[in-house]
Amino acid sequence: MSAAIGGLRHSRTASGVLILLAFYVVLLIAFSFATPFFMTLRNMLAISSNVAFIGLMAAAGTPLIIAGGLDLSVAAVAGLTGVLIAVLYGLGIPVWFAVLIAVLIAVGIGLLNGALATGLQLNPLIVTLATMSIVSGAALILTGGLTKQLGIAGFNWIGAGRVFGVPVPAVLMLAAYILLAITLRGTRFGRYVYAIGGSEETSRLVGLPVKPVQVSLYVISSVSGAIAGTMLAAMLGAAAPNAASPHLLTVIAAIILGGTSLQGGRGSVWGTLVAVLILGTLNNGLTLLDVSSFWQDVTRGVVLLLAVGVDQVRQRLQNR
């Protein structure tokens, strides 16, 4: 069962995650020495809450990339979701019903991405780049580019509430990781994901449901965007059309940093989770150290290159 929850397929993937984990611990220790404000329960919970919506999108994006797909529209869907909730709520629709409608629209966007990428065999990079543009444009049109206030007591709990002291977004994110790890490792669907990513042609020839699996992964990614957008709007108490867009690159970076191969076939959600924590902690620690956000972008890029480079060298050494 430990292997089932582990979701780590091969020793190579597992050792990759361990190296990331070691790097994370080093980071934690370094920041603890650098600033007294870092290693406090308060700050740790703040990090978990801040990374949750990124972590959620990265979690759902991981199986998609393992299966050879890619979704660039996910952060735009998050932005649109917040805006839709605000607009629908403004029209007098109950807030949870508004959330449901927004999620259904996300399902539609996922189906569209999936149909174009798998049915018409278009490059997922181009397809989701286009839908990203359409979706974020739609969000701007709906609000005229403005931020909408969203102060609803019950609703804001999703973003700012606590369960046994743990922020609700962090709980939701962790639940998503556990669910996806079990799905990837323990279910037939998960096996199909790795098989399709490993060789789409072989999967087709042994009669696996290649297209249905791929389309559902696009839908899952899109829906994760909707849930992340809901959390973000609830956390901020406001819906901005571009609230999540700047974080798209962090989402993709986390998946790659976590050891998922862009060629498909390899990866694990636990790697993604550790990578999300590393990137979030880096952000938080540097902010506490009063490093400007411009430098944080540079740092994030360097860490990504470093991690990918180290991983490549390690794999070459193992292959010798």
Next chain:
Amino acid sequence: MRGIAKRFGGVAVLDSVDFSVQPGEVVALLGSNGAGKSTLMKILTGVYQRDGGSVAIDGREATMATPREAAAHGISFLPQEISVVPEMTVAENICLGAIPKRRGLVDDAAMRARAEKILTQLGFSHISPRAFAADLSVAERRIVEIARALAADASILVMDEPTASLTEQEAEMIFRIIRRLREQQTSVVYISHYLKEVFAIADRIEVLRDGRNAGSFLPSETTVATVVEAMLGTVAGDMFAARMTRTRGETILTAKNLGLRTSLADVSLSVARGEILGVFGLVGSGVELLGRVIYGAEGTRHRGTMMFAGQPYAPRHPADGKRAGIGFVSAERKKDGIIADLTLRENLVAPFQRRYGTGLFTSHRRETSRAVAMIKSLGIRTRGPEQEMRTLSGGNQQKVCLARWLDPSVKMLILEEPTRGVDVGARREIYGQLVALARDGLAILVLSSDVEEIAGLCDRMLVIDRGSIAAEFPAGTDAGTLMHATTTGAAA
């Protein structure tokens, strides 16, 4: 090369192997898959580093830390998969390693002249340096690749299965080149599974077995049987299992007037339970498409009608073929046969995962017991069910591709090139397995461009030529007759 040793993990892949080539000598390197041929050649060409032993070139000790360093010593490796850039011209492909420049820009004229000179030297001046590689035949691409090695001043050419996927006539062109290279004092190391070729072209045969030298032979002074014995370590019997008298059961597949674009026209055939029907055709004859059409892999693009197990059968995709009860083993093992990143166990249960799981979940335990049983019954040589598929040898990969269809729901097996790139030992085991399956009542359709295979294995043989069935023969027809039927198109 003296006393070469190489270990992967704890396994000794090469153990004190000696190997040498004289200038202008053609040496064939033989051995079953996993014998260490490719490892030895990868050490020679700088891809791997040796753990022991020494390499000397022209009597001087040489290090070969990278492929580039090996190339500087004049050693060039031509892998089994042809690596020309289709979007580039012949001249560009040939000069890829050292593109002539003038004032920093590519000197097209010099490049073409150089390419032309080398092609003429090889005796293929009809290949235009201006032509795009994409427009060349497979054999011509292979020639361009050899020309590239010569352009880089190679004095030792290592060729891995250079005639795989070539027709006999095309292979003859490669032999002509090799003979010319020999005259020009270029050395050739020739790796092949085709013993007939090896005897025709090699000056010396070196056999490896289990990472050790297993004999050195002169083709003029030995026989195929002796060499096979050295490769297998046992006395080689007949390649094909003794032909059992099998009862031909009821017809399971009837196909009428199958056609696909211009590649297949009006192919009709039927396959019965308990028989092995062979379809022999050269590459490009339609032999590589027929099985895919029947299985559903070509979608609904084809013409014609089919009946399977008494029902009208019109597959739209492979899942339909599988559902009807057909299994399919692809010729392109690396491309669409295996999933290299997954384990042996996962590859083995791929088509029928539902059978080895519970509800939505997979069962590691049941998959493992299935894998262990199949490893045993097919004699798959592996470290265990969890070995990554990419690290298995070709023959063992092929056994997994076959084993995954051994399911009660499968009534007919379609196999394309069932033993391409498979060593002699595994080949014999696969043939034995197929004969046993037919005896148990499975219908088997084998499509192959290996004429010996069709002639030796099948109960009934069809010859396909230019997209249509040219002739049908009964069991026991010899390979020469089959070959004759394709080249003349005349029925016997």
